[in-house]
Amino acid sequence: MLRARHRTFIVKNNWELPEANGMEFDQYDTPASRWVAVHEFGQVLAGVRLTPTTARCGIYSYMIRDAQLGLLESIPSDLLFEEAPVAPHIWESSRVFVADTVPAKLRLRVQCSLIDEMVRSARELGATSLIGIVPEHSPRLARRTGIDCVPAGPVIETDDGDRSVCINIALASKLH
Template identity: 30%
Template sequence: MTVECIKNSTAHRFEGNPIAEQHRLRYKCLIEGQAWNAPFIDNMEYDQYDNPATVYFIWRYNKQVKGVARLYPTTKPYMLKDVFSHLVSYESLPATAKVWEGSRFCLDKDLCPKQRKQAAQELILAYLEYCLEHNIGVMVPAYWKSVFVNNGCPIHWLGEESIADDGKRVRAGKLLVNHKACEVVRNKAGIYGNVLSYGCEKRGTMASFLKL
């Protein structure tokens, strides 16, 4: 059970071209699967929040990228503030190093239900583990609130539910990050070991495990 935690600066520690592969998965899920009006090129979906500040969580099956989620700092212009600010009415939008935005939570539609559930649970735990380790909180992806709620995540809502342009119900919220919340999700998923991998960097014949 491993979720790869990758930035542009650490992509060389991982097999293949994981950042390009997650863009291709997003194209498959969002452009082909949901007809999103989002930019793309060479069958890769992307936006302005894909840059060196972005942290990607990548889930593979048989060495292929089948799940992805990302984190982005609210100290820079971010999606909820730029595009979905109408979803936030209970409090001010954050602009702090202590709160990051989660987005682009995608699972390959070709996964069977059991695999999709496993991928979703491990990606949620990746959010929790990373945020605990870096002492930050995370705002959950507006389109995926049911996934987080159904897996035991305590959510603090930032506004009322709304209807998106595609007719789907969306709601912005904050994932309450603490060890108790992580324990609840682990118990529900039956996953008790850490899922995050920061990759390895080869030095001669030795490989050492490195953190971001």
């Protein structure tokens, strides 16, 4: 999973992130987090990291809250409409990816599998909602899969023209 994240975020997206031995990881990859991967024949096709909003590791909590508190230079602090939540039933979804090796004809199926597994895993962990940063058009995909996904902040544009938005996902919704 960490090698697939490296290929996606460092090699393909050219993000400056911590890395070692061909793996990408950061201060949020702690024992409090959980990782969900869609894989086939030993190859990771997609993945996501789930972190409780109650997590603490030194000065860090979870990515969205730390960005809002001004601890992360690469993410603007005005990414949410309200104060970042801290509650045992709310988890953060981060480092979401689908590998670029997934053929276009299978991408939607892999994305839907990842969303299904993310929601199932989060529910098993006691979450009733998730908060995350996703590409601007992802909420439409989420609605297509039957989950309740609403913007939790303004659209954020990066220096390279990517547009993202924070979202809230209510896990009480039924999956497809």
